Amino acid sequence: MKISLITVTRNSGQYLEDSIKSVVGQTYKDIEFIIIDGKSNDNTIDIIKKYENYIHHWISEPDRGMYDAINKGMQLSTGDVIGILNSDDIFDNNDVITSIINAFTEQQTDSVYGDLEYVEQSNLNKVYRIWKGRPYKRNRFFTGWMPAHPTFYFKRKLFEDFGGWWES
Numbered sequence: 001m002k003i004s005l006i007t008v009t010r011n012s013g014q015y016l017e018d019s020i021k022s023v024v025g026q027t028y029k030d031i032e033f034i035i036i037d038g039k040s041n042d043n044t045i046d047i048i049k050k051y052e053n054y055i056h057h058w059i060s061e062p063d064r065g066m067y068d069a070i071n072k073g074m075q076l077s078t079g080d081v082i083g084i085l086n087s088d089d090i091f092d093n094n095d096v097i098t099s100i101i102n103a104f105t106e107q108q109t110d111s112v113y114g115d116l117e118y119v120e121q122s123n124l125n126k127v128y129r130i131w132k133g134r135p136y137k138r139n140r141f142f143t144g145w146m147p148a149h150p151t152f153y154f155k156r157k158l159f160e161d162f163g164g165w166w167e168s
Helices: 013-026 044-050 066-076 096-107 138-144 157-161
Strands: 003-010 030-036 059-060 081-084 116-120 123-131 153-155
Touching: 003 013, 003 066, 003 096, 013 030, 013 044, 030 044, 030 066, 044 059, 059 138, 066 081, 081 096, 096 153
Parallel strands: 003 030, 003 081, 030 059
Antiparallel strands: 081 153, 116 123
């Protein structure tokens, strides 16, 4: 099962390399890594080029914000599963994607999500907040609850079934 990871960025040079390294270090290897840059003017592009051998698609062009960039990444994606890793986020360990794929195959589900730990920028071992992913109940969406998008992974067929939500 191929997973497409989309990272959107704009002037995130101080964080992006850690994010890329957390993808490169994953034990699960069937990863399509996509980076969408909003025309950065810092060292972001230099970092992307440094890791170009691990990045399947990347573009740098103006966009209409983070969600427009995510949509561009989804249009480029070819994986069975799609997820987002923000440019200032990292995976907790090298087996996160393996765990996600296992959840899809073992539970026969269309989406998975989990908890999100907010850590100190200068000390990644210091957690200052935890977003807890509550058990899924459809009616929670109608009251404004949403899974944190950096923890949300879904099968590509969901977009195809609904006619491609990314289309403008």
